[in-house]
Amino acid sequence: MSSPQSRFYAARLAGTPVFDPIGESLGKIRDVVVLPQARAAARAVGFVVEVPGKKRVFLPATRVTSIMPGQVISSGVMNVRRFEKRSGEQLAIGDLLERTVTLLDGSGRATVQDVGLEQNRHHDWMVTKLYLRRIRSGSGLSKLVSRGQTLTVDQSGVKGLFGTDTEQSAALLLASYQDLKPADLADIVQELDAKRRIELAEELPDDRLADVLEELPEDTRVEVLTGLDSSRAADVLDEMDPDDAADLVQELPEQVAEQLLGLMEPEEAEDVRRLMAYDEYTAGGMMTTEPLITAPETPVAHCLAMISREEFSPSLAATVHVCRSPLETPTGKLLGIVHFQHLLRERPDRPVGEILDADRHTVEPNMPLSGVTREMATYNLVSIPVVDEDGRLLGAVTVDDVLDHVLPDDWREQDEPPATTGQIDLSEIARGIHDGDTGSEPAGTAASTTTRREGGRG
Structure with a gap:
């Protein structure tokens, strides 16, 4: 078994798996959080760890028991709150790589390629080494000679590492x-x-x-x-x-x-x-004007090829709208829709106009959000066509459009998702809107009692 390292380089550590004491994977290292100090080398206060779901959280340095080739071992206690960099902190990869520094020996300037940290006798990880690439200078042969030259120096041998005048690329x-x-x-x-x-x-x-x-x-x-x-x-x-x-x-x-x-x-x-x-909270304000549209004589095989295109989201690709010409919104008369599962059950050469779904649900562009939501929830729809008074297709409202409007305005900025026991029930959302409750305060969020003040971040 490999022995713990007393030195590591931040960029090389990125992507290394993090395990708890019994060997269960917790995530992967994505960055090292360092804190500059006035009279000493910068100290690592923790690590940014990417956990399942692509979420990035903070792992205090005090919770890391060993760093070995190919693995980092922690005590198993990790705060699930999304990582936020605090004032004065720097990310070794995110902030320091490609930063321009000046060599104190007078030999010119260089860019930081990697940051080396060593553990001192107090078991603190300190920034001690910088792997640099010289910036080309001069002209002619001297410029060619200096191209690509790299060197490793002590952190104390440069200035400008934590300055604000130069920024990472x-x-x-x-x-x-x-x-x-x-x-x-x-x-x-x-x-x-x-x-x-x-x-x-x-x-x-x-x-x-x-x-x-x-x-x-x-x-x-x-x-x-x-x-x-x-x-x-x-x-x-x-x-x-x-x-x-x-x-x-x-x-x-x-x-x-x-x-x-x-x-x-x-x-x-x-x-x-x-x-x-259209008003934002109506079918017209929420709809996309580019749903999947085809003519009634189009064969099933062509429709299947359309829905396989990468640029269509799953909610849009779930339904093909069959219309009279013209086939761009606003179209000719909407004849009906066909769900992709229905297409899979038909022979490839059959015209799509022969297999229109018997149940057709549409909404008008001025229908309010509450009405659209109730309609979609009642009939378990992932999208619903929006038509004008003449039955022409104007667009389609998808379930993700509805969710964007019924969730709280700040839902993207919340640290924790609402605690749920299953899938979101659109019928519950519809009832909430009908009763005047927009659900602005998610109920029940899971939170760890461990704070990020550990590891000297106070």
Whole structure:
């Protein structure tokens, strides 16, 4: 069995599994939280651990019993509250990597590639070593010679490591989170300060940023979008689902909103303007204008190919809407719908118009949220078509659209989910709305009694 290490490097430790004393996996190390000190080396006060569900929590250094190659052993006691960086703290990977420092021996500047920590006689983990890459300087041959040169120095041999004049590369930060789902990346963005949020947003591709904005609280997504160049902001709105883009545009100052709508692609802007004409808490205000639509003569095989496309969410892909031409909203007359399970049971060459579901439920665009919710709950629907007075399809409201409007406004910022014994019951939500109860105070959240003041974070 490997013996405990007396030194480790933060970037190399990232991804290492964390186990409790009996060998049960608790999560993986994602970062090291260090606290700069005026007259001594910076001290590690704990670790950021990613637990199941992609949630990041704090593990105090005092709860780590040993660090060995390929594993970190803890005492098994871990606070389940989402990690939040406190004032003065730095993340060894998230804040210090790629930071520019000046070498005190006068040999120039370098960027931090890794941070080494050693355990002292008091069993505290201290930042002692920095693995650096020199910044190219000079010209001609001297510049070529210095390219890529690396060196390891003591922390005391540099200045600027914890300064605020240089910031970590947003591109490197983004690379460390590239495998996260949009909702998880949104949690990370929410934890950053305003300047860092914009830096990270500028590095994200348009479609990725659009997905992240849809998961952020209202004030944060307005802050991010208005921090971008106008043309870039319009491109991001083009990539968003029309209903989410409409919600976001309505939150902007009127002058800014009109400017961005003018810069958007005409078809996308038209969809957004159409949705903005409806009250937010109506079927028209919640619907997406881009559900799956096909003609009655379309074969089942083609419909199955449509629903398999990655860009459609599961709730949208569950239903195909069969309409007369034109096939873009507002369409010709809605003939009916077909659920994907029904498609799976039919022969591939059969026209979809021959297998329309007998039970068809629709709502008008001005129906209030409470009515839409009751209709969906009564008939166990994951989506419901929105039609005008002539029976033309305008869009569809999905169950995730409903949940976004019935959950508390700050649900994305809550540390713990509501304690439930099963799946969410839409009929209960519908009754709550009907009675005037929006459920703004989730009942019963699980919380640990262990606080994050351990490990010198007081």
